Amino acid sequence: xxxxxxxxxxxxxxxxxxxxxxxxxxxxxxxxxxxxxxxxxxxxxxxxxxxxxxxxxxxxxxxxxxxxxxxxxxxxxxxxxxxxxxxxxxxxxxxxxxxxxxxxxxxxxxxxxxxxxxxxxxxxxxxxxxxxxxxxxxxxxxxxxxxxxxxxxxxxxxxxxxxxxxxxxxxxxxxxxxxxxxxxxxxxxxxxxxxxxxxxxxxxxxxxxxxxxxxxxxxxxxxxxxxxxxxxxxxxxxxxxxxxxxxxxxxxxxxxxxxxxxxxxxxxxxxxxxxxxxxxxxxxxxxxxxxxxxxxxxxxxxxxxxxxxxxxxxxxx
Amino acid sequence: xxxxxxxxxxxxxxxxxxxxxxxxxxxxxxxxxxxxxxxxxxxxxxxxxxxxxxxxxxxxxxxxxxxxxxxxxxxxxxxxxxxxxxxxxxxxxxxxxxxxxxxxxxxxxxxxxxxxxxxxxxxxxxxxxxxxxxxxxxxxxxxxxxxxxxxxxxxxxxxxxxxxxxxxxxxxxxxxxxxxxxxxxxxxxxxxxxxxxxxxxxxxxxxxxxxxxxxxxxxxxxxxxxxxxxxxxxxxxxxxxxxxxxxxxxxxxxxxxxxxxxxxxxxxxxxxxxxxxxxxxxxxxxxxxxxxxxxxxxxxxxxxxxxxxxxxxxxxx
Amino acid sequence: xxxxxxxxxxxxxxxxxxxxxxxxxxxxxxxxxxxxxxxxxxxxxxxxxxxxxxxxxxxxxxxxxxxxxxxxxxxxxxxxxxxxxxxxxxxxxxxxxxxxxxxxxxxxxxxxxxxxxxxxxxxxxxxxxxxxxxxxxxxxxxxxxxxxxxxxxxxxxxxxxxxxxxxxxxxxxxxxxxxxxxxxxxxxxxxxxxxxxxxxxxxxxxxxxxxxxxxxxxxxxxxxxxxxxxxxxxxxxxxxxxxxxxxxxxxxxxxxxxxxxxxxxxxxxxxxxxxxxxxxxxxxxxxxxxxxxxxxxxxxxxxxxxxxxxxxxxxxx
Numbered sequence: 001x002x003x004x005x006x007x008x009x010x011x012x013x014x015x016x017x018x019x020x021x022x023x024x025x026x027x028x029x030x031x032x033x034x035x036x037x038x039x040x041x042x043x044x045x046x047x048x049x050x051x052x053x054x055x056x057x058x059x060x061x062x063x064x065x066x067x068x069x070x071x072x073x074x075x076x077x078x079x080x081x082x083x084x085x086x087x088x089x090x091x092x093x094x095x096x097x098x099x100x101x102x103x104x105x106x107x108x109x110x111x112x113x114x115x116x117x118x119x120x121x122x123x124x125x126x127x128x129x130x131x132x133x134x135x136x137x138x139x140x141x142x143x144x145x146x147x148x149x150x151x152x153x154x155x156x157x158x159x160x161x162x163x164x165x166x167x168x169x170x171x172x173x174x175x176x177x178x179x180x181x182x183x184x185x186x187x188x189x190x191x192x193x194x195x196x197x198x199x200x201x202x203x204x205x206x207x208x209x210x211x212x213x214x215x216x217x218x219x220x221x222x223x224x225x226x227x228x229x230x231x232x233x234x235x236x237x238x239x240x241x242x243x244x245x246x247x248x249x250x251x252x253x254x255x256x257x258x259x260x261x262x263x264x265x266x267x268x269x270x271x272x273x274x275x276x277x278x279x280x281x282x283x284x285x286x287x288x289x290x291x292x293x294x295x296x297x298x299x300x301x302x303x304x305x306x307x308x309x310x311x312x313x314x315x316x317x
Numbered sequence: 318x319x320x321x322x323x324x325x326x327x328x329x330x331x332x333x334x335x336x337x338x339x340x341x342x343x344x345x346x347x348x349x350x351x352x353x354x355x356x357x358x359x360x361x362x363x364x365x366x367x368x369x370x371x372x373x374x375x376x377x378x379x380x381x382x383x384x385x386x387x388x389x390x391x392x393x394x395x396x397x398x399x400x401x402x403x404x405x406x407x408x409x410x411x412x413x414x415x416x417x418x419x420x421x422x423x424x425x426x427x428x429x430x431x432x433x434x435x436x437x438x439x440x441x442x443x444x445x446x447x448x449x450x451x452x453x454x455x456x457x458x459x460x461x462x463x464x465x466x467x468x469x470x471x472x473x474x475x476x477x478x479x480x481x482x483x484x485x486x487x488x489x490x491x492x493x494x495x496x497x498x499x500x501x502x503x504x505x506x507x508x509x510x511x512x513x514x515x516x517x518x519x520x521x522x523x524x525x526x527x528x529x530x531x532x533x534x535x536x537x538x539x540x541x542x543x544x545x546x547x548x549x550x551x552x553x554x555x556x557x558x559x560x561x562x563x564x565x566x567x568x569x570x571x572x573x574x575x576x577x578x579x580x581x582x583x584x585x586x587x588x589x590x591x592x593x594x595x596x597x598x599x600x601x602x603x604x605x606x607x608x609x610x611x612x613x614x615x616x617x618x619x620x621x622x623x624x625x626x627x628x629x630x631x632x633x634x
Numbered sequence: 635x636x637x638x639x640x641x642x643x644x645x646x647x648x649x650x651x652x653x654x655x656x657x658x659x660x661x662x663x664x665x666x667x668x669x670x671x672x673x674x675x676x677x678x679x680x681x682x683x684x685x686x687x688x689x690x691x692x693x694x695x696x697x698x699x700x701x702x703x704x705x706x707x708x709x710x711x712x713x714x715x716x717x718x719x720x721x722x723x724x725x726x727x728x729x730x731x732x733x734x735x736x737x738x739x740x741x742x743x744x745x746x747x748x749x750x751x752x753x754x755x756x757x758x759x760x761x762x763x764x765x766x767x768x769x770x771x772x773x774x775x776x777x778x779x780x781x782x783x784x785x786x787x788x789x790x791x792x793x794x795x796x797x798x799x800x801x802x803x804x805x806x807x808x809x810x811x812x813x814x815x816x817x818x819x820x821x822x823x824x825x826x827x828x829x830x831x832x833x834x835x836x837x838x839x840x841x842x843x844x845x846x847x848x849x850x851x852x853x854x855x856x857x858x859x860x861x862x863x864x865x866x867x868x869x870x871x872x873x874x875x876x877x878x879x880x881x882x883x884x885x886x887x888x889x890x891x892x893x894x895x896x897x898x899x900x901x902x903x904x905x906x907x908x909x910x911x912x913x914x915x916x917x918x919x920x921x922x923x924x925x926x927x928x929x930x931x932x933x934x935x936x937x938x939x940x941x942x943x944x945x946x947x948x949x950x951x
Binding site: 366367368369371395397399400401411414415417418419420421422423445446447631 | 670672673675676678696697700701703704707708906907908910927928930931933934
């Protein structure tokens with residue numbers, strides 16, 4: 001599945017893997033121009049007036065859905081929200097019938113969140129040439145706009161990607177956030193990328209190539225510039241025979257003491273929602289190193305930039 | 318219940334039965350002017366800016382709800398979506414209290430889908446003179462915008478209604494789609510209208526007057542210009558003691574072989590969602606005779622035309 | 635929790651208690667200017683274009699949610715609807731994380747309905763200075779926009795608040811509508827405010843100070859100018875060992891005979907949804923004294939006025 005058009009512009013955004021670095025940098029540049037401090041008005045335009053964006057979220061995800069919805073509305077697009085189960089229908093043609101229906105309703109971009117691997121790519125392979133597919137989270141595989149907003153957040157605090165140490169901490173094995181972060185930070189030339197997890201949550205050996213692996217949080221955090229914490233699913237703990245939440249926190253929770261092992265100007269990130277007191281201490285989440293709320297704000301900017309990019313030919317038309 | 322205003326303009330759209338042919342033709346004309354090829358932008362205006370359309374869907378129907386929602390938005394109207402159970406409350410006044418509330422909120426048009434017979438007409442009989450009621454599907458009785466989009470689709474492929482043979486195939490007895498098609502094609506002067514169904518799904522003898530009845534799909538399809546397939550509900554099969562899906566397909570499924578009995582330039586329609594492999598073969602659904610996706614596209618145009626028509630006095634005001 | 639800014643303008647609206655009378659009067663004045671007769675177009679502007687309003691409704695409340703949604707849209711604001719359970723999370727920080735997320739998405743006003751006491755104030759105490767919190771109903775405590783629309787409705791029919799007799803009838807103990815009515819009518823100088831309820835539904839002695847208490851509907855209604863009926867929850871009846879619906883109606887239902895005890899020009903109000911035949915006779919609900927549908931219409935105007943007031947600094951910016 002190709003994400004780029006013949007002219008090199010972005011058509012779909014399903015994964016950050018193999019996306020050309022100049023394109024990523026252009027998206028980050030454009031996103032940055034759309035960021036406003038809290039309390040100021042977000043940029044609003046009519047650039048996508050007459051365009052239609054459909055949100056197909058099959059998993060409940062208020063935050064990401066609202067972020068995409070506001071991004072589209074602030075560009076003047078019409079937005080419709082649908083709750084459709086696509087994944088259970090992947091094998092039949094009925095998933096595609098739903099998509100063809102939306103396409104025939106002159107929907108220009110489909111934003112898809114689905115718990116099953118491969119749904120966005122399957123849809124992208126079948127839609128008409130004028131329709132763009134944007135993944136808003138695909139199983140454990142990819143969450144590309146999250147990866148971009150994470151990169152944008154780092155970029156706002158650190159001058160150059162080329163000399164950074166970044167640690168991603170938590171349930172790496174099941175995390176689409178970790179995979180998209182890995183893709184984007186590799187593309188941007190981050191030299192020291194570490195994944196930190198208990199053995200049961202460490203990904204297979206063929207994944208996350210180029211990353212250093214740590215099962216100790218202490219060594220994993222040593223002298224890093226960026227700490228990316230992941231959400232741990234409580235259900236997962238029983239599943240993979242992990243210790244309980246209390247003991248998880250004792251070993252892998254980000255406390256002020258542990259954060260002190262990182263560089264003094266380290267930033268702390270989390271994709272939310274947070275389990276405070278399990279993977280992260282409240283003192284850290286709300287502390288001076290935290291840029292967690294910046295990530296949310298950056299998320300709308302990134303989604304505006306991506307929508308503008310994939311629908312640019314529309315607004316020019 | 319009168320659907321027309323004293324000046325002959327359309328106020329409500331609840332059924333196509335007895336609608337004057339010139340009005341139907343005007344609606345089709347206007348709809349056609351709003352159709353755009355896939356990939357082009359749909360027409361967008363501010364004609365209904367300041368108007369409010371409320372979607373009251375008590376049955377889940379993503380496709381029809383989104384179609385009405387986009388039609389209203391592309392005319393500049395404000396849209397609110399409600400999930401309200403009206404039918405269980407028909408006997409009490411509480412259904413009407415809900416409607417009076419929406420009326421007092423300055424809602425101009427109520428789009429109602431309900432599984433119980435009579436709800437749109439009851440509501441229409443009580444609302445204030447400036448409020449329009451549009452049925453988006455009433456029990457087995459009527460689905461007027463579907464009827465119009467079906468007529469529009471035929472009109473795009475066949476020059477004159479007056480020399481057409483049209484076969485409607487499937488669960489005629491329980492189908493509002495079939496009833497609205499019957500109404501519109503009769504009004505437009507289609508001389509050869511056939512209904513094709515197993516005996517258990519054939520309507521009572523006092524309905525569908527003027528239609529030829531076929532229990533054999535083969536004779537029903539002979540030399541027709543248009544094949545309208547209906548969705549068969551799997552639940553229905555047990556209910557009316559029908560054979561299973563496999564045997565239904567064997568007798569009533571539209572296969573390429575059976576389609577060959579129709580005219581060489583016959584078109585195939587389906588209101589969706591389709592049960593591929595039960596009432597229709599995938600080869601037919603996706604084949605060169607299929608205009609099923611055109612129907613969806615035409616649906617938005619029809620709903621824009623109907624909203625424009627019933628709210629024309631508003632935009633003039 | 636302070637609802638006013640340093641300059642005396644309204645920032646949050648969580649309760650009408652202690653709100654300065656001039657501010658209430660200004661809100662009513664502004665609301666009145668936004669009222670249009672049924673059948674005329676509601677006023678529409680772009681005053682809040684670029685602003686974002688989020689509806690967080692944790693109890694289903696179609697009527698109030700739609701009223702706020704239309705108020706915001708008719709001022710040109712973007713609206714997002716969320717279903718989030720806040721109350722169960724009050725004790726943890728996760729409720730606030732949800733709110734911080736919305737704040738970071740550049741939401742300007744959060745409209746909150748929640749069944750638990752204290753949620754709007756807790757949220758208001760934590761949001762950034764540019765975010766406004768509007769309560770759309772807080773437990774049994776307050777429903778300030780309902781109080782304002784009730785006052786506006788009275789104001790439309792009675793020349794001066796200073797010589798009115800108003801009776802609030804029904805489940806006073808559990809009613810946020812009654813409490814906000816009490817606040818607003820006291821502030822506006824209503825001299826004779828009565829609460830009428832069976833003993834089991836009468837509030838504690840430290841509440842509703844200044845109100846005369848009646849357990850007899852007959853004495854409670856004598857010579858009043860305004861009758862405000864409340865909805866009685868059927869569940870409540872068993873809970874507090876009340877007689878059944880039939881016997882409740884016999885003692886506390888507003889019949890035409892009982893209404894005749896009020897002044898000849900008395901108006902009848904109800905916040906809806908009504909239990910016809912339990913707390914109110916249909917003849918009264920639909921009769922010449924009823925202003926119940928006016929209340930709904932006034933509700934949008936009040937919400938437009940409140941949104942304009944709290945976001946005025948935005949539209950000026």
